[in-house]
Amino acid sequence: MPILELRNVSKSYGEPGSANAVEILRDANLVIEAGESVAITGPSGCGKSTVLNLLGTLDEPDRGEIVFDGEVIKGGSIVQLSKLRSEKIGFIFQLHHLLPQCTVMENVLLPAQALAEKPDFAVVEKRAKELLSLVGLDQRLKWFPGQLSGGERQRVAVVRALINQPKVILADEPTGALDETNANTLTDLMINMSEKFGISLVLVSHNPDQAQRMKRVLRLHEGKFESVK
């Protein structure tokens, strides 16, 4: 069953026909199935991050529809969109974006505090401990981001993305700032979590080996998605 779709989506920046116009998508279609892993690849500047922003409802298409879990997103209010994002989407970026003044545990719990319907925090804290243990950080709950390695920070970012039990994880070059060993560990982790919890994983990556680890690989080319794997 599809969890996330782009239907006939077009997206450009700048005035059409002007020197600074950039066309990213032209009548493009994309279907992400529940639980599957998909890599989006393509040369620098082709629009991969823009696509992830559209999928994450952080940006709007010029034309066409974004459909999340069967629901057309177009025209949603800021409140509706932020509810959708905090309940159903986990984001992981190239830089961890952890709050430096908050501990690992506090950072992981932040998205739960942003939920419109307040969860049972005892349950969420238990989940946070279990997830941090799964990623090997159970001894780091009270540490601050500045006391962690780059790989450890990204593992915290993965747990933070999982804390609200999202349907989809959107990851934009999540291993871009890591060395090869740490990058491989993080990729394994994201795949394991996606499989364990049945969460779709959409990954933007420059790294062909990492992209090949996903079930499907798409290339963004001339405004459309081409299937590479």
Ligand SMILES: Nc1ncnc2c1ncn2[C@@H]1O[C@H](COP(=O)(O)OP(=O)(O)OP(=O)(O)O)[C@@H](O)[C@H]1O
């Ligand atoms: N807000 C914006 N206004 C105007 N142009 C933009 C905006 N955001 C992105 N662009 C342009 O759109 C194009 C695609 O950018 P995007 O960041 O989506 O590409 P990318 O494939 O993710 O690049 P990279 O691999 O280098 O991170 C680039 O030419 C960029 O300059």
